[in-house]
Amino acid sequence: MNMKKLSPRVFVSEQITTTDIGIASAQGIKTIINNRPDNEAQGQPKTADLAAAAAKLGMAFIDLPVVAGKVTDEHIEQFENMYGELQAPVLMFCRTGTRSASLWALEEARTLDVDAVLAAAAEAGYNLSAMRSRLVSRSATAAPSARDPAQQDVSGDRHDVVIVGGGTAGLATASSMLKRKPDLDILVIEPRETHYYQPGWTLVGAGIFDRKQTSRTMASVMPKGVKWKHAAVAGFKPENNSVILEDGERIEYRVLVAAPGLKLDWDAVEGLGDTLGKSGVTSNYLFDMAPYTWDLVQELNEGRAVFTQPPMPIKCAGAPQKAMYLSCDHWLTKGKLKDITIDFRNAGGVLFGVADYVPALSKYVDKYGINLCLNENLVAVDGPARKAWFDRTDGEGNTSRIEVEFDMLHVCPLQTAPDFIRQSPLANDAGWVDVSAETLQHSKFGNIFGVGDVCSAPNAKTAAAVRKQAPVVAENAIKVLSGNAPHAVYDGYGSCPLTVERGKIVLAEFGYGGKHLPSFPQWLINSYEPSRLAWLLKEKMLPGIYWNLLLKGKEWLVDTELLPQVPVSREHKEAVDS
Structure with missing residues (x-):
């Protein structure tokens, strides 16, 4: 987190985490305003989790989500109505901080000189000069503007x-x-x-x-x-x-x-976002999560390890298998493989999409004793209970839901x-x-x-x-x-x-x-x-x-x-x- 000062009572930041809330509290922040809708990006912290973390520390948390590029009059009015009553200092955040800085500038332009507002934003690292005409239209000293505020894009x-x-x-x-x-x-x-x-x-x-x-x-x-x-x-x-x-x-x-x-759509699987990175649930598709995969592989001595693959397209179609084979090789080397059940649960109907490479891969499936489960798509996870649910499609197109217990779950997310x-x-x-x-x-x-x-x-x-x-x-x-x-x-x-x-x-x-x-x-x-x-x-x-x-x-x-x-x-x- 990089808190940047907009005014004596308002700071702005890029996306924050629950850990950052503790840091903000230690620095005296009393109110946090979230200007980012949920599910904008992979690995984005949930608003509910951030609000809960703030509540534990006695901080106010306000959810005022703004879609990127669409700071509307309604958003400004909502912010204006609460602005004077906010317990300061205040920390506003979105993906990069730009939406938050824009919202602050549009409010302050009612009473402050527009050049001063732009200068304060620039000093914090936000060039809002493209908004000048809209800020002027908000200024109490400016003539009424005929510009439609919904037309926010300026040259x-x-x-x-x-x-x-x-x-x-x-x-x-x-x-x-x-x-x-x-x-x-x-x-x-x-x-x-x-x-x-x-x-x-x-x-x-x-x-x-x-x-x-x-x-x-x-x-x-x-x-x-x-x-x-x-x-x-x-x-x-x-x-x-x-x-x-x-x-x-x-x-x-x-x-x-x-x-x-x-986009890695972690929320396409019910419960996955809440348990990723704990309770044995991991993924090599995230920078912060890949080390946890290695921790789990080293710690697992017995039980069931489940590796999943969603419907195509995904980036690096072999990545779910790569994680599985390297894990199996470690368990084999350490003499643990005989005590671990390994499932590869693939939403697709084949081991690999290019048939010429399947024979070589099949030999390793056999070598490691992997249960190859095709046409099974992960739909829900309960990390604390160590359970996952898959929709299984049979040869006639009928779908049934099955429950699978796990000790380690490596997930490849749906991708859009x-x-x-x-x-x-x-x-x-x-x-x-x-x-x-x-x-x-x-x-x-x-x-x-x-x-x-x-x-x-x-x-x-x-x-x-x-x-x-x-x-x-x-x-x-x-x-x-x-x-x-x-x-x-x-x-x-x-x-x-x-x-x-x-x-x-x-x-x-x-x-x-x-x-x-x-x-x-x-x-x-x-x-x-x-x-x-x-x-x-x-x-x-x-x-x-x-x-x-x-x-x-x-x-x-x-x-x-x-x-x-x-x-x-x-x-x-x-x-x-x-």
Whole structure:
């Protein structure tokens, strides 16, 4: 938590935790105001838990949720009615603090000079200059404004390329673009201050990596020559070539690249959010949780370990199995495996989606004595009772609910596109950014591209896929900027290094339709069999390749295919040239 002072009685912060509430109380905070709706992001603390923590410490807790980019007159009125009665000092928070700072500014502008309000917000780290006209309209000394306060987006900067998301896909694409055209004006919009090497979390959960190896500051990995907007996106207006930020600012673009990743929907499983990280319930899909996986693996001497996989799509489809195989290998090595029952409960109907790799994986299922339970979807968890419930679908499509007791439960959550994508004009019916599977150009808006986990292309959602996608989007976006049609093609490449035991990996590499797309000759790495060399690649080489090559536009083992005949262009020339 980083409490920033807006006024002598009001402080603002990014998302807080129950631990932060204790710290805030120790610093004298009397009232906490939550401006963030529940379920906005993966791992977000529940409002009820935060309120309970505040109540235990005798602090007031007020829930005034504001949807990103939509600070309405109703919100202002509610805040105005309570503002004078608040027991100070007050701590307001949302995802980044921007909504809270905006709400405070709109209230204070009634009685304070607008420049003074903006200066106070800026000193706290929030540039609210895009709200000036709305603040002036709130000022008691200003003439009545004809501006509709519901129209909160005001003109901001315009850039050649705006990239939404500073994860693997966003930064790799930015670097690939600058490699081809160093003078491009590129803006990356990303609210987080930390960048994660998520493929490393499997090894954190097996005690091989320390989680510190998998994170760096966002500032340190942002490509040189790129502008970073430390803000969150609330929506899109593609007809106006603009992105709307949560504070209402409008950022205009000539080309937009959507790369915000996906959402881990922990609340899709009843009770999961309340018990994750305790009572034997864990997941390698979270930075803070992977070490707990390793703790549980070491502590379990007997009982039942259950590993789950939800319906597709998920990022890294092999990750649920990787956690299971590495856990089993540890138990086998320690002589515990004979006393532990292992279940792999998979909502899908097959062990792995690409049939060529199933024989090698099946041998390890047999070796470890794993109970393979297909067509079983996790729907509820009671951590303290150590029970989970699954919906089992039979061959005729009938569903029944079964109860399973566990001593350890490793969960892979259901995964969807982020809410601000699903609710936008960019999304298809399933909520993903609707793109051509080959060019990654939007199906409707020709100056928009999707890359990484968020796009609708039917490839495996992995970092390895981004290694091939980023150059394709870079090539095609630059073509569109010059008024031409895309000509680079993505073949659906994805890779899943399946860690079947400590020291061996089945290196699955494939494209659309499950086509085998190996990066190495079969005599070097036989991708259909466990390989020690593939393990060396995963443990020793890939982290360096990620940080030093992929994020920096050094396109290792990439040969981008160019179309012999360009498709019909869908871009609107006036959109990129105006």
